[in-house]
Amino acid sequence: MIDPDGYRPNVGIIIARQGGELFWGRRINRDGWQFPQGGMRSDETPLEAMYRELHEETGLLQSHVEVLGSTPGWLRYRLPDRYLRRDERPMCIGQKQVWFLLQLTGSEADVRLDASARPEFDHWRWVDFWYPPQHVVAFKRRVYERALRQLQPVAVRHRGLVTQPPATAPAPEG
Numbered sequence: 001m002i003d004p005d006g007y008r009p010n011v012g013i014i015i016a017r018q019g020g021e022l023f024w025g026r027r028i029n030r031d032g033w034q035f036p037q038g039g040m041r042s043d044e045t046p047l048e049a050m051y052r053e054l055h056e057e058t059g060l061l062q063s064h065v066e067v068l069g070s071t072p073g074w075l076r077y078r079l080p081d082r083y084l085r086r087d088e089r090p091m092c093i094g095q096k097q098v099w100f101l102l103q104l105t106g107s108e109a110d111v112r113l114d115a116s117a118r119p120e121f122d123h124w125r126w127v128d129f130w131y132p133p134q135h136v137v138a139f140k141r142r143v144y145e146r147a148l149r150q151l152q153p154v155a156v157r158h159r160g161l162v163t164q165p166p167a168t169a170p171a172p173e174g
Contacts, residue, residue: 059112
């Protein structure tokens with residue numbers, strides 16, 4: 001499903017544990033690390049898509065997490081030219097995402113990267129709240145920064161999960 005502007009609706013999932021570290025997954029058969037994310041089906045709400053993707057990519061169920069908040073609207077990023085499939089119609093030029101911040105209420109043992117027939121990740125670890133924007137693939141850095149900045153007040157309010165962003169972090173967009 002691609003919107004009229006060429007963006008694929010998608011959800012991004014940020015899972016925090018007590019203490020504020022975030023789930024950081026390594027893409028299977030690649031060296032890239034990222035948050036869980038995935039496309040929405042035409043019959044799904046963002047929340048429904050988030051729970052489906054959460055289970056497919058991490059094995060976690062709704063009962064293993066608490067939703068702390070979400071971004072108030074879509075955050076977009078464009079794909080680099082090398083990833084554009086120019087022969088497809090409509091052509092996807094990027095992703096538009098609603099990001100969710102979750103608190104892990106279950107156990108780390110509940111994480112199962114092999115929960116689906118086609119795993120997305122082959123390894124995971126916990127990282128500092130502000131680590132991901134500096135270490136994700138370059139074309140996703142700004143959207144990660146924006147998502148974390150928008151969700152930071154929620155993290156602080158609910159669990160005191162996060163410190164201030166690094167001074168070198170770019171300012172959020174409008």
